[in-house]
Amino acid sequence: MSAPTFFLLGASHHTAPLELREQLALAGEKSAALRGALRTLPGLREFAVLNTCNRVEIYGLAAEPGAVAGLQAAFCDLSRLDAAAFARIRLELHDQAAVQHLLEVAAGLDSQVVGETEILGQVKAAYAAAQAAGTTGPVLNRVFQKTFQAAKHVRTQTAIGEGQISVASIAVDLALKIFGDLRSCRVLVLGAGEIGEKTARAFRSREAGAMTVASRQFEHAAELARALGARPIALEGVPAALADFDVAVCSTASPEYIVVRAVVAAAMRRRAAQPFFFIDLALPRNVDPAVADLENVFLYNLDDLAEIARDNLAQRQSETARARSLLAAKAGALWGQVQERLNGSRPAPG
Amino acid sequence: MNFLGLGDRTWLWLAGAGYLVGFGLGTAALLRDRRDPPVGTYLTIVAGFLLQTIGLYLRGAAVKGCPIGNLFEIFQFTAWSAIALYLVVGATFRLSLFGYFTSCLSAVLTLVSLTVPGWDAAHRINAFGDTPWVALHATLALFSYGVFALLALTSGMYLLQTYSLKHKRLHGLFSFLPSILELDLISVRLLSVGVVVMTWSLAIGSFHWVQDLASVNPPKLITAGIWLAYLAALLLRLGRKLVSQRLAWTCLALFIAALVSLPLVNASRHPVTPPAAPAGTPI
Numbered sequence: 356m357s358a359p360t361f362f363l364l365g366a367s368h369h370t371a372p373l374e375l376r377e378q379l380a381l382a383g384e385k386s387a388a389l390r391g392a393l394r395t396l397p398g399l400r401e402f403a404v405l406n407t408c409n410r411v412e413i414y415g416l417a418a419e420p421g422a423v424a425g426l427q428a429a430f431c432d433l434s435r436l437d438a439a440a441f442a443r444i445r446l447e448l449h450d451q452a453a454v455q456h457l458l459e460v461a462a463g464l465d466s467q468v469v470g471e472t473e474i475l476g477q478v479k480a481a482y483a484a485a486q487a488a489g490t491t492g493p494v495l496n497r498v499f500q501k502t503f504q505a506a507k508h509v510r511t512q513t514a515i516g517e518g519q520i521s522v523a524s525i526a527v528d529l530a531l532k533i534f535g536d537l538r539s540c541r542v543l544v545l546g547a548g549e550i551g552e553k554t555a556r557a558f559r560s561r562e563a564g565a566m567t568v569a570s571r572q573f574e575h576a577a578e579l580a581r582a583l584g585a586r587p588i589a590l591e592g593v594p595a596a597l598a599d600f601d602v603a604v605c606s607t608a609s610p611e612y613i614v615v616r617a618v619v620a621a622a623m624r625r626r627a628a629q630p631f632f633f634i635d636l637a638l639p640r641n642v643d644p645a646v647a648d649l650e651n652v653f654l655y656n657l658d659d660l661a662e663i664a665r666d667n668l669a670q671r672q673s674e675t676a677r678a679r680s681l682l683a684a685k686a687g688a689l690w691g692q693v694q695e696r697l698n699g700s701r702p703a704p705g
Numbered sequence: 706m707n708f709l710g711l712g713d714r715t716w717l718w719l720a721g722a723g724y725l726v727g728f729g730l731g732t733a734a735l736l737r738d739r740r741d742p743p744v745g746t747y748l749t750i751v752a753g754f755l756l757q758t759i760g761l762y763l764r765g766a767a768v769k770g771c772p773i774g775n776l777f778e779i780f781q782f783t784a785w786s787a788i789a790l791y792l793v794v795g796a797t798f799r800l801s802l803f804g805y806f807t808s809c810l811s812a813v814l815t816l817v818s819l820t821v822p823g824w825d826a827a828h829r830i831n832a833f834g835d836t837p838w839v840a841l842h843a844t845l846a847l848f849s850y851g852v853f854a855l856l857a858l859t860s861g862m863y864l865l866q867t868y869s870l871k872h873k874r875l876h877g878l879f880s881f882l883p884s885i886l887e888l889d890l891i892s893v894r895l896l897s898v899g900v901v902v903m904t905w906s907l908a909i910g911s912f913h914w915v916q917d918l919a920s921v922n923p924p925k926l927i928t929a930g931i932w933l934a935y936l937a938a939l940l941l942r943l944g945r946k947l948v949s950q951r952l953a954w955t956c957l958a959l960f961i962a963a964l965v966s967l968p969l970v971n972a973s974r975h976p977v978t979p980p981a982a983p984a985g986t987p988i
Contacts, residue, residue: 532866532884
C-alpha cells in the first residue's frame with residue numbers, strides 16, 4: 356500500500372487565460388456538484404476547493420495513486436473541458452510543494468496584485484465551506500490552520516502587504532499622514548464621477564467626518580450625496596465655503612481649473628493653522644498646480660498617486676523573495692508534522 | 706563619590722551608551738525598512754535615564770546641590786530633563802519615531818559633554834549659596850530647556866513630514882513619521898509647558914535680582930531674551946500668526962540660540978575657570 360499524498364490540482368491566472376478561467380470557475384451549483392462528485396471518489400480522503408476569480412484549486416489527501424486522476428476527470432467533466440486542454444493549464448503539486456503553494460497563495464504571494472489581503476479571506480472561506488461539508492480531516496485541518504498562522508506571520512515580518520496600491524486607498528493613507536485621525540476631517544467631493552465616488556467611499560470606510568458633494572449639476576451632487584450620506588451644495592458655493600473643509604477630492608470634467616491659487620490662499624488665511632489636502636483625480640486637472648506652493652497645502656494629482664502605487668507595488672515585489680524563503684521554512688516544518696500524522700495513521704505493515 | 710565602585714562620570718558614560726543603543730536599535734530597524742521597535746527603544750531610554758539619574762545624584766551629592774554648576778553638568782541635566790519629560794509624553798502620545806529621535810538627541814548631549822574635558826571645570830561646592838531660590842530658578846530654567854529640546858525634536862519631525870508630503874518622498878524614514886496635525890498639537894503643548902516653566906524660573910530669579918541688581922549681567926539678559934522669544938512664539942501661535950513650518954523653524958532656531966547661550970550664561974557665573982578636578986571630586 357502506498358503512502359497517502361497531500362496534493363493540489365487546479366489552474367490559476369499564472370497558467371490559464373481569462374476565457375479558460377471563466378470556463379473552470381465553479382459558479383453557482385457547479386461547486387456543490389463538484390463536491391458531490393468528489394465525495395464518492397475512491398481513494399480521496401479529504402478535500403477543500405478554493406475558487407476565486409483568479410484560481411480554482413483543489414487541495415486534498417489521496418490515499419490511492421489513481422485518486423488525483425479521478426478527481427481531474429470529474430473536474431474536467433463538470434467544466435466541459437477536455438483532458439488534453441486541461442493538461443496544458445493544469446497545476447499539480449504534491450506533498451511539501453503543495454503545502455508551500457497553499458502558504459504562498461494565502462499570504463498573497465501568488466496573487467495578481469502581490470500582497471493583497473482579500474485572498475486570505477477567500478482561503479479561510481474555502482476551508483470553512485469544506486469543514487461545513489464534512490470533507491476535511493486531520494491533515495487538511497492541520498495544514499489550513501497552520502497556513503493562516505503562516506500568512507499572518509509573513510505579513511508582520513515582511514513588507515509584502517505594506518503600501519496601498521489603489522488610488523482611493525493611497526489618497527486616504529496620505530490624508531492620515533496629514534490629519535492622523537479622519538473622524539474630525541471634513542471632506543469635500545467635487546464632481547459626481549466614478550473615481551471621485553470611489554475615493555469618497557474609501558474616506559467613508561475610514562470613518563471620515565462630515566462629507567459634502569458639489570457638482571456642476573446639482574441633481575447629480577444630490578444623488579451622490581444621498582448614496583454617501585453627505586450634504587450636497589452647488590459648485591458655485593465652493594470658493595466661499597472652501598475654508599470649512601480639510602480635504603477636497605476633485606474629479607469634475609471641467610476643462611479648466613476650478614480650484615485656483617487665489618481662492619485657496621484666501622481660504623488658508625481663515626484656517627492658517629489647519630492643513631488642507633487636495634486630491635486632484637481629474638483629467639484635465641481641476642486644481643491649479645500653483646496651489647501646492649502655499650504653506651500647509653498639500654496637492655496630489657493622478658500621476659502622483661499612480662507613481663506611489665507603482666512604488667508600493669515594486670516594494671511589495673521586492674519583498675517576495677524574503678517572504679517566500681520564510682514560507683519555505685514554515686512549509687518544511689508543517690510538512691514534517693503532516694508526515695508524522697500520516698505515518699501514525701498508516702496501518703502497520705504485515 | 707562612588708556607587709557600586711563606579712564614579713559619577715562612569716555612570717553618565719553608561720547612560721550615554723544606553724541612549725546610543727536605543728538610537729542604534731531604531732536605526733537598524735529603519736535600515737531594514739521597519740518601524741523603530743517602540744518597546745525596545747523605550748526600555749533602553751528608561752535604562753539610560755536610570756543610569757543618568759544615578760550619575761547626577763552622585764555628582765549632586767559631591768557638590769552638595771543640584772548638579773548644574775558647570776557646562777558639563779548643565780548639558781547632562783538638560784538631557785536628563787528632556788528624557789524625564791519624554792518618559793511621560795512618549796508614553797502618553799505614542800508618537801512614532803519620537804523615542805528614536807529623543808535617544809539620538811540625549812546621546813549627543815550626554816556624550817558630547819562627556820568628551821569635552823574643559824566643560825567639566827571644577828566649581829565651588831553649593832554653587833548657588835544658601836538661598837534655595839536661586840538653585841530652584843536655575844533648575845527650572847534648565848528643565849524648561851529640556852522641554853524646548855523635545856520641542857526642537859517635534860519641530861524637526863514636523864519639517865521632515867512636511868518636506869516628505871510636499872515633495873512626495875514617502876518611503877524609508879518618512880513613512881514612519883507621525884501626522885502633521887499630531888506633531889503640531891504636541892509642539893504647541895510643549896511650547897506652552899516650556900514657556901510656563903521658564904516663566905516660573907524667571908519669576909523666582911527676579912526676586913533675587915531685585916535685591917541684588919549688580920548680579921544682573923548681559924548674559925542673564927540673553928536668557929530673558931530667549932524667554933521673551935519663546936513667549937512671543939507661543940502668543941503668535943495661539944493667535945494663528947505663526948504656524949506650520951514658520952513655527953517649526955522658529956522653535957528650532959530658538960533652541961539652538963538657547964544652547965549657544967548656555968556657555969555665556971555659565972561663564973558669567975564663573976568668570977575665572979579653575980582647572981578641572983578629577984571626576985566626582987568635591988571641591
